[in-house]
Amino acid sequence: DTGVSQDPRHKITKRGQNVTFRCDPISEHNRLYWYRQTLGQGPEFLTYFQNEAQLEKSRLLSDRFSAERPKGSFSTLEIQRTEQGDSAMYLCASSAKGGNQPQHFGDGTRLSIL
Amino acid sequence: GIQVEQSPPDLILQEGANSTLRCNFSDSVNNLQWFHQNPWGQLINLFYIPSGTKQNGRLSATTVATERYSLLYISSSQTTDSGVYFCAVELSSGTYKYIFGTGTRLKVLA
Numbered sequence: 001d002t003g004v005s006q007d008p009r010h011k012i013t014k015r016g017q018n019v020t021f022r023c024d025p026i027s028e029h030n031r032l033y034w035y036r037q038t039l040g041q042g043p044e045f046l047t048y049f050q051n052e053a054q055l056e057k058s059r060l061l062s063d064r065f066s067a068e069r070p071k072g073s074f075s076t077l078e079i080q081r082t083e084q085g086d087s088a089m090y091l092c093a094s095s096a097k098g099g100n101q102p103q104h105f106g107d108g109t110r111l112s113i114l
Numbered sequence: 115g116i117q118v119e120q121s122p123p124d125l126i127l128q129e130g131a132n133s134t135l136r137c138n139f140s141d142s143v144n145n146l147q148w149f150h151q152n153p154w155g156q157l158i159n160l161f162y163i164p165s166g167t168k169q170n171g172r173l174s175a176t177t178v179a180t181e182r183y184s185l186l187y188i189s190s191s192q193t194t195d196s197g198v199y200f201c202a203v204e205l206s207s208g209t210y211k212y213i214f215g216t217g218t219r220l221k222v223l224a
Contacts, residue, residue, distance in 0.1 A: 031210060042200050042214030043157070056211050089155065100164075102147060103212070105157035 002026070004106035006092050012112045013082060020078045021109045025094030032075050033103065034067055035091040036060070043091055049075060050097075079111075087113045116141045118203055118215035126221045127191050135186040135218045137201035145204040146177050147212070148186050152197045160186070160199075191222045 005024040013019055025032050030051050035043035046065070048056040051072040061067075064083075069075040079086055089110050093103040117140040127133055137146070148160040161168050161175040163184065168175055172191075177184040184201055198219050202212040 033210070033212070035214075042202075042217050045211050045213065048210045050210075056209055058211070091157065093157075100145075100162055102159040102162040104159060105149075107156055 004092055004094050004104055006090075006106040006109050008109055009107065010110045010112070012114065014114050015082055015084060017082055018078065018080045019082060019111065020076055021090055021092075021111075022074060022076050023092030023094075023106060024074045025092070026096075026104055028096065029094035029104075030072065030097045031095045031101070032069060033093045033095075034075070034077050035093065037089045037091055037108070038087075046077075082111075082113050084113050087111055116143070116203065116205060116213055118201065118213050120199075120201060120215040120218050122218060123216065124219045124221075126223065129191060129193060129222055129224050131191050131222075132187070132189045133191060133220070135188070135199050135220075137184040137186070137215050139182050139184075139201075139203050139215075141205070142182070143179065143203040144206055144209075145212075146179075146184050147202045148175055148184070149200045149202065149214075150195075150197055151200065151217075157200075188220075191220075193222045193224050196220055196222050 007022045032049040034046040037043045049069040064080045067077045089108045091108045093105045095101040145164045165179045172189045174187045198217045201215045
């Protein structure tokens with residue numbers, strides 16, 4: 001069990017650019033979640049995958065945001081035409097199938113928009 | 115939407131002291147988790163506790179779902195307990211959409 005891995009750890013980009021983050025969940029975890037956390041706040045739910053299917057998506061996820069999990073393993077989160085308000089920590093978590101399964105979080109990707 | 119409020123918002127303890135953190139939620143929930151976010155930003159799952167009581171070492175948690183609250187007890191606090199404690203609730207069965215509370219920031223002094 002190597003834990004949830006996120007890449008990159010930190011991304012600095014200019015406003016208007018596109019960025020993509022990757023999350024590798026714990027192996028055999030079929031559930032994967034993306035959250036966004038801004039300074040001083042708790043994580044905000046963005047989206048949830050069960051295997052490759054995106055089953056929940058927050059209205060926080062505007063049309064500039066898209067997430068995929070093509071083979072039910074790793075996932076990517078893409079933000080197009082980044083804005084200053086997108087600056088945040090983007091967290092990924094995974095959990096095993098079955099009831100009563102806790103979420104395990106990665107260390108996050110910190111996005112800074114110049 | 116559902117409100118998830120935690121109290122107190124900030125807490126300073128002397129090493130060795132005990133404390134109780136509270137999580138109130140405004141609607142029925144399917145599941146509840148407690149997390150610790152350490153000073154380096156890592157989120158660690160402490161308890162998965164939709165109801166009842168669980169204990170893990172110096173930590174224990176109780177959820178009374180019918181009264182819409184959960185408590186996290188920290189005994190004999192240590193400096194490594196410092197950080198932010200969050201509760202997170204799942205709104206309804208099968209959505210896996212978790213709403214995080216406002217957090218309690220804990221600082222334990224040596």
